[in-house]
Amino acid sequence: MTIPSAMERYKSALFFLVILLHIALLNFAFMDESGLNFMPEENLRWSTQLVHLGIAFVTLAVFLVTEAFLKLRKEGKIAIREPILIVCSLSMLISIGFLLMD
Numbered sequence: 374m375t376i377p378s379a380m381e382r383y384k385s386a387l388f389f390l391v392i393l394l395h396i397a398l399l400n401f402a403f404m405d406e407s408g409l410n411f412m413p414e415e416n417l418r419w420s421t422q423l424v425h426l427g428i429a430f431v432t433l434a435v436f437l438v439t440e441a442f443l444k445l446r447k448e449g450k451i452a453i454r455e456p457i458l459i460v461c462s463l464s465m466l467i468s469i470g471f472l473l474m475d
Contacts, residue, residue, distance in 0.1 A: 388436055393429040400425070
């Protein structure tokens with residue numbers, strides 16, 4: 374088994390682990406006017422870990438649904454037209470706006 378075929382076989386698990394690690398590292402420290410602040414106690418709480426796992430699972434679900442649609446599109450079973458892409462872009466923009474609200 375070569376490395377690319379092993380990566381293809383475990384692609385979903387690798388994706389989940391990379392996203393989980395990425396979220397945990399981003400939440401581990403933050404920068405403000407006084408400099409870099411580390412928060413190991415907050416990052417090790419169960420509630421924080423559950424939020425990280427939830428975000429990683431939702432991201433994995435979006436990834437798997439996108440892969441399924443792309444596979445169906447490649448097989449010619451569905452067609453993705455421009456209005457769908459516009460709706461997806463608008464929904465992403467609204468989601469980002471919602472997350473940035475105070």
